[in-house]
Amino acid sequence: MGADDSQKTILIVDENPIYRLALADLLQKQGLAPKVYSTGSVEEARQEVSARRLKLVILDLSLPDHAALDLLQFVKEQQPACKGIMLLQGRFNDELMAAIRMEADGFLTKNHTPEEMVTLVHRVLQGQMVISDSLTNILALTLRNGGTENEEKNTDSLTSREQEVLGYIASGLSNKAIAARLSITDGTVKVHVKHMLKKLGFRSRVEAAVWASERGFRSPGAGVPDPGRKF
Incomplete structure (x- = not known):
């Protein structure tokens, strides 16, 4: 800060x-x-x-x-x-x-x-996006009931860079932190996020983070910290 x-x-x-x-x-x-x-x-x-x-x-x-x-x-x-x-x-x-x-x-x-x-x-x-561990399943269920997970998601449609960005989002990194990891600008990260959300049919970064984390999308070397999960 x-x-x-x-x-x-x-x-x-x-x-x-x-x-x-x-x-x-x-x-x-x-x-x-x-x-x-x-x-x-x-x-x-x-x-x-x-x-x-x-x-x-x-x-x-x-x-x-x-x-x-x-x-x-x-x-x-x-x-x-x-x-x-x-x-x-x-x-x-x-x-x-x-x-x-x-x-x-x-x-x-x-x-x-x-x-x-x-x-x-x-x-x-x-x-960082942070969610209490005890709320992860609740959020996932809420997304399913809201229709987010009822649609087929095909990650094959994502470019390799977009898949990297998805993994970083699921690990809780901000656009600025992702940009630093990938040696690209914040603006470029925003473009990748926008395209990734559109291709997967998500309306928000949080939806993508919860969905991706449940399916094992994580950035290299990223763990899940206690007591709250970063998304």
Whole structure:
């Protein structure tokens, strides 16, 4: 993170005051942001997004009336560079598919230890797609029910470079990191990703990552870290 990014803040939106305040205190004390704000009010959250320079917003997907999705969309419109993490608990609903399609940068549960949560949030801030291991099967099932995996996927249609990029995406690397590995520009990586998604019939990077990871597509030497899986 550059000096400019280090001045940006984190916003947590969760109706549970004990959880959100504890998480905010944890992330701030660990130095992930100079200040971490938290609120249980959707309207207050929108005001914070408009007033502050954010590098990460953490949203409880169970917020009523699709509020988490609306907030994620609002953040992407107001601050495109801001990362978004969705917190999941209890029953998983149709909103999960919408969050996947909106390309949230992480899907985490509330059951991680403080050390695990700090590690996972840090990975998202570094540009990685991170999913709690316990959510991997849930996400895959959601994608299947949403029709993503019901269609035939033919990776033979991909060029060798596109297959490499798919493996790196499944391993959690950002476009910038992929570009460095392949000695090409970020723009070239974006083109490869766009073509790969179109050929495989995916609408988002997350869908491709979950699908590819389940089928063993991994970049050379990449492992699956605990406690969260990078995609």
